[in-house]
Amino acid sequence: MMAITAAAALSSIGGFAFSAICGAVLFHLAIDPIQAVEIMMLCSVANQTAMVWALRQVIDWCGLAVFLIGGAFGLPLGIWLLLHADRGLYTHALGAFLLLYGAYMLLRRPLVMRWHHPALDIGIGIVGGITGGAVGFPGAFVTIWCSMKGWDKDRQRALFQPFILIMQVAALLTLSLVHGTHSGHGVDLGDLLCVPGSLLGTAAGLLCYRALSDVHFARAINLLLIISGASYLL
Template structure:
């Protein structure tokens, strides 16, 4: 990155992603990536988005520490850790772009349907087996799309969880998935030395976006939060397709 224009775009991307993630709890990479992938190479942009996402998730976890559902989230996370290695293998050996487009179309269609249907019949109560399977799917999808929180968020929406219950379940899962992915990239020597400079430049925008997003999260009601989540899923899915 060279010049004030690139730094400004970096700050705008990080602020936007942090704000959306602060409000919705996920989708940092989907939002920030729309800008970062135009000014950085993918091997620079993806680790930067992961690192910034970890920062946002840390802020979210601290702010919502009283709401974290540790046992349920642990089961979700174990499933995700089993799915992540398979995703990293598939990323190197299969056509990940096709999968990204299919998954984007599916979540966009789901979000559009749930936004405009007149009622929302919820499914039965969660159990540990189903949560572990959703975690596995989230880890698999996250490794291929950088959106590990999309499937667990849909799962929470189908069960009618409140905004605090949803965030308390999904936030630790996303944080662990991103940290493990970064550790794997570090072990493979995939991280650029410029990453730490870019992280340093991102900190002010990251802090401001996270704080503002959490402020909005606390102020909106349950109906508005659900519509916001579905809207973020719709846009994220459309961006994966495009």
């Protein structure tokens, strides 16, 4: 519960990375790794719901739909990786990338892409679906991509926040169905006891977020990427 509350507080400042931060602890406890992903998804869905509700009036639903199309294609592959592949192989590769990228971006001026195309958004959505199913972390690459568009902090979160929420709900339902079919049970209702601590941390993180400027928000994003990358290398 302490790990979940702390992870929720830190991740809510930037709007993502709850699963990466929380997973750094949960994956080292003596619990089933699939159950750990289910716990992180449940708590993250609760966190994201609260944050999306706060941003509901500025969400770009048309732009979001493009990313979700890609996410729908990537999610089944991510679930397959979680259930059948060696977790250490892909989590270490993801961790190294996020760590190096976040550190690099802290040392240079923000990178802004002047050319945009829906195909690129779909591609990023596919990657988000894969990481969402495999490690319960759909927001990493979508967050990076939104930061490259030169948007202010509210517009960035108004896109990647609902993307994370919708992909995690889809991943949780799919995982519950598939895991329940193979093991005889779905998500443990006892995991819901972790949600209150997660929401408490989210409330604290949102207070910090409101005090950030766009520049400070960009730095917070990069710091969260570094923390996320390090958590997957532990």
